[in-house]
Amino acid sequence: MAAYSVAIMGATGAVGQVMLEILAERDFPVGELRLLASARSVGKEFEFDGKSIAVQELKEDSFAGIDLVLASAGGTLSKQYNPHAVAAGAVVVDNTSAFRMDPEVPLVVPEINPQDLEWHKGIIANPNCSTIIMDVVVWPLYHHKRVERVVVSTYQAVSGAGARAMEELEQQTRKVLAGQEPAPQELPHQIAFNLFSHNSTIGPEGYCEEEMKMIKETRKMFHDEQIQVTATTVRVPVMRAHSEAINLEFEEPISTVEAREILAAAPGVKIVDEVEANHFPMPIEAAGEDDVLVGRIRQDISQPDGCGLDLWVSGDQLRKGAALNAVQIAEELVQRKVFQKA
């Protein structure tokens, strides 16, 4: 099997570090591995495949000889550097929001729309973490019977705001327990023993960017501009798995028996729905898992026509919500032979 030269943009971040883990775990055929980050991280070293690899400064000429770029250094840097990577012959799987809604760029979750990889032009976008975690579960149900409308509320871990936000949750919690001022820096409000509406910019419709991503990205991946989605996104004092309460309205009646059968067979989904034990998806159990956990699968009694379901999901934000999905895209590219070694 061919080995691919891989570059990780943003290698020192929370997602970049999990990309390293996942490339190793899944035996992705990595030849050279180039770790790219900002100048201040140069000199840091990380272990991969028994070797220590030094971080290099991300520059326009960083991509010579690279086949695959896994980009997770923020939208601004993706906008600046992805074109250079593509010009150098690489395929970029971009974990930022920079290219997601670009009609020239496929937005892909391999369990949902792998066929969209066929028309890529060098950049493939990885969806928003909350979108992935919702849609991996909603898609197989939608595929069975069309979903007309989704009402989703999120319970988002701090990992979605990066490694420094994770550190902040820990440090702030220590301070609050010691009776000291929490002094938020990375996040705009106290996160220890608190929660708040996701702090992305609120647009003219009154929705924050995070919410609009869940709406627009779902439509793009499902190839359905008619599906109605409303979302309320909330940051909670949890380290690295997002949870979501999902209410679904289908075009026709659907039973929980049908839903369970479909979800039990769905790739990337694991049912955790132990009613007697009151054991359902929890972020501490989703963390470190590849599958998105789903439970509380029930008929929505507020839709007496039988067309509604309620679900509760938890998924690792850093894995399926980001790094794992990106590596799965790369694997799918290899398998579909739409990915050529430089």
Added chain:
Amino acid sequence: MAAYSVAIMGATGAVGQVMLEILAERDFPVGELRLLASARSVGKEFEFDGKSIAVQELKEDSFAGIDLVLASAGGTLSKQYNPHAVAAGAVVVDNTSAFRMDPEVPLVVPEINPQDLEWHKGIIANPNCSTIIMDVVVWPLYHHKRVERVVVSTYQAVSGAGARAMEELEQQTRKVLAGQEPAPQELPHQIAFNLFSHNSTIGPEGYCEEEMKMIKETRKMFHDEQIQVTATTVRVPVMRAHSEAINLEFEEPISTVEAREILAAAPGVKIVDEVEANHFPMPIEAAGEDDVLVGRIRQDISQPDGCGLDLWVSGDQLRKGAALNAVQIAEELVQRKVFQKA
């Protein structure tokens, strides 16, 4: 003004302690104050109105000469003792779920249905905390234009599970930060840096008791058996204020301008909706407040007919969710003269 002899059942609990605070804050005309709890709390003393009051053991004959009982010692004890209190001539404002759905017992939030106090027969039920916090905000909108359906997801503080659960969140968090096993006792799962589906029993419809309370109690207070409600209730690592993401479907179009006007004028509600500053209701700011905070007031874009709104609320579970509402009921009883001094 007449002074009333008041007994607090469950005086040493999280809600009982806040009842003491609120009676003092609001200058409720208290004559004798009798603090009732289980035998193991006898001997504890609490300060009220400059005097120290010793806890007495709750017994069937504890209510002689009492005008008002504020009961918050759990449903089993309310079932056992409330009839004795009523027989002794007292009015009971019961904070437990024991009598809420009894057709002979009014279920009251003074901002919603104070008129139901007129037909009480000795017991008045205080609704579930999540129900109160939702309905104080939904009712004025409903009163303006009928709400057909509610989809609500809760973010519930540990105070709802009592004083020991609050202690557990703190102690468990210290343990997790020290790298020790969290060892849940009061709550069924780890709560530090985690969250889980509300652990009340799941019924035949797949809804837990907490969710069914939100559905049934809303119908009873609104006098509308047709309003459709679905709920997903979740416990989060927050001390004492519940938050809720509320999606509303109205019978006719409603604008955010209308909604804001109505909520700005609604008693018990405070709008916190600073879009530029990304400042919305948060549990740390709702804690200690009497008003339920509401923000993220926006047109639901998944209902293109203009009949939908999305809201985000936070309210103090111990105050408006429990003790404050109970004292407000007592005040309303006094004002309506349906409350006779024994």
